[in-house]
Amino acid sequence: MSMINYASREINCKIVYYGPGLGGKTTNLEYVYEKVAPSTRGKLISLATESERTLFFDFLPVDLGTIRGFKTRFHLYTVPGQVYYNASRKLILKGVDGVVFVADSHPARLDANSESMDNLYHNLAEHDFDLRELPFVIQFNKRDLPDALSVANMNAALNPTAVPAFEAVATRGVGVFDTLKAISKQVIKSLS
Amino acid sequence: MLGALSWSFQEADSDRVDSLLEALLADSGADRALLIDRTGQLIAAADAAATTDATAFASLAAADFAANEQLAGLVGARDFSSLYHQGSRQSLYLAGVAGRAILALVFGRAVTLGMVRIKVRRALPPLEALFQEVFTRPQDRGDDRLTAGWANEVEVEIDRLFDGV
Ligand SMILES: Nc1nc2c(ncn2[C@@H]2O[C@H](COP(=O)(O)OP(=O)(O)OP(=O)(O)O)[C@@H](O)[C@H]2O)c(=O)[nH]1
Ligand SMILES: [Mg+2]
Numbered sequence: 001m002s003m004i005n006y007a008s009r010e011i012n013c014k015i016v017y018y019g020p021g022l023g024g025k026t027t028n029l030e031y032v033y034e035k036v037a038p039s040t041r042g043k044l045i046s047l048a049t050e051s052e053r054t055l056f057f058d059f060l061p062v063d064l065g066t067i068r069g070f071k072t073r074f075h076l077y078t079v080p081g082q083v084y085y086n087a088s089r090k091l092i093l094k095g096v097d098g099v100v101f102v103a104d105s106h107p108a109r110l111d112a113n114s115e116s117m118d119n120l121y122h123n124l125a126e127h128d129f130d131l132r133e134l135p136f137v138i139q140f141n142k143r144d145l146p147d148a149l150s151v152a153n154m155n156a157a158l159n160p161t162a163v164p165a166f167e168a169v170a171t172r173g174v175g176v177f178d179t180l181k182a183i184s185k186q187v188i189k190s191l192s
Numbered sequence: 193m194l195g196a197l198s199w200s201f202q203e204a205d206s207d208r209v210d211s212l213l214e215a216l217l218a219d220s221g222a223d224r225a226l227l228i229d230r231t232g233q234l235i236a237a238a239d240a241a242a243t244t245d246a247t248a249f250a251s252l253a254a255a256d257f258a259a260n261e262q263l264a265g266l267v268g269a270r271d272f273s274s275l276y277h278q279g280s281r282q283s284l285y286l287a288g289v290a291g292r293a294i295l296a297l298v299f300g301r302a303v304t305l306g307m308v309r310i311k312v313r314r315a316l317p318p319l320e321a322l323f324q325e326v327f328t329r330p331q332d333r334g335d336d337r338l339t340a341g342w343a344n345e346v347e348v349e350i351d352r353l354f355d356g357v
Contacts, residue, residue, distance in 0.1 A: 004200040004201070005200070005201040005206070005235070006200055006201060006202050006203060007201050007202060007203045007204075007205060007206025007207070008201075008206060008236075012233045014231060014232070014233075035357040036353065036354075036357060037353075040353060042245065042247050042248065043245055043247075043248050045248055045251065045252065047255075056255060056259070057255065059232075059248070059251045059252075061247050061248075061251075064346060064349050064350065064353065065349065067342060067345050067346050067349055068341070068342045068345060070342070072346055072349075075232065075233070075251065087262060088259070091255065091258045091259065091262070092255075094230060094231050094232075094258065095229070095230070095231025095232070095233075177354045177355070177357055180354060181350055181351065181354050181355075184350050185347050185350060188343050188346045188347060188350070189343055191343070192339060192340055192342055192343035
């Protein structure tokens with residue numbers, strides 16, 4: 001439900017980073033914030049606990065500038081991954097235009113990944129929204145872990161419909177912009 | 193609501209909103225009036241001195257409003273419609289508009305909450321009427337201002353901005 005404001009000639013698209021706790025969602029936004037030109041992005045807002053776990057959301061606006069007369073902007077959000085914050089997650093999904101699922105490659109997090117994927121599916125379905133019809137990409141994060149699960153295993157567990165998937169090491173920025181480029185292009189295509 | 197079609201705001205809608213917000217400011221003595229989409233996007237703003245970051249403000253206000261609405265629901269308050277934050281210098285009043293938007297007023301100590309409530313209550317019906325119109329009129333899908341050409345250009349810009357980093 002992106003808002004197209006023909007009067008102020010603005011298009012704002014909402015992209016939500018979803019996934020299990022500690023998977024690296026906030027790290028993705030922090031990297032984007034650090035790397036894009038300051039004129040391109042706004043403030044990074046993080047509503048987090050003292051131990052830096054996301055409590056409500058992170059928010060980062062990224063400005064593409066004016067294209068064919070329309071000021072085009074992406075609003076990047078993360079949700080809190082911890083299971084008991086589901087009420088907050090539902091709120092953040094409101095009006096979403098595209099989803100990035102950040103999966104944790106640690107073998108011990110495989111169940112947490114699957115649960116979070118189910119949770120995403122259900123939270124969207126509760127609002128008559130179908131994940132299969134939404135711009136959607138997956139990021140396999142923490143590829144630097146020595147015992148990281150194979151991509152084949154992760155695809156088998158998390159990606160039955162073979163949506164675009166990207167390997168990443170968010171702490172070093174590897175794959176962060178590939179992921180962002182892929183989801184933003186899908187969202188733009190869905191609007192035109 | 194999630195999953196709804198995109199909606200669009202036309203020039204004339206915007207002029208109406210702007211004049212309603214300006215009138216509300218003049219009438220109430222508040223410093224700032226913002227209209228925010230429930231998903232956290234700024235629709236319009238009117239202010240005496242624009243110092244705050246409106247984009248950040250909009251996203252936080254929408255989250256705040258949504259969280260409070262859920263809280264109210266949990267304690268059985270079904271008619272939640274507004275929210276008030278009192279500050280030592282500036283205060284903030286948020287009111288729901290037609291279930292789709294939030295009207296936010298920022299005001300100083302010279303203005304009372306009672307006054308703000310009354311003025312907002314008067315400002316709401318025309319705003320709600322406007323939103324009803326916006327959401328019930330047929331979608332402007334034939335409007336080809338967002339063409340494939342636009343999408344291609346945006347993609348080029350996405351590559352330009354995100355590749356060099
Ligand atoms: N080894 C490794 N660690 C990572 C990587 N990405 C993130 N981390 C670390 O994982 C921890 C959690 O990262 P966050 O970005 O806070 O995770 P999150 O998904 O936002 O977690 P919640 O807010 O609880 O949902 C941090 O200590 C990060 O430094 C990665 O690619 N490799
Ligand atoms: Mg986080």
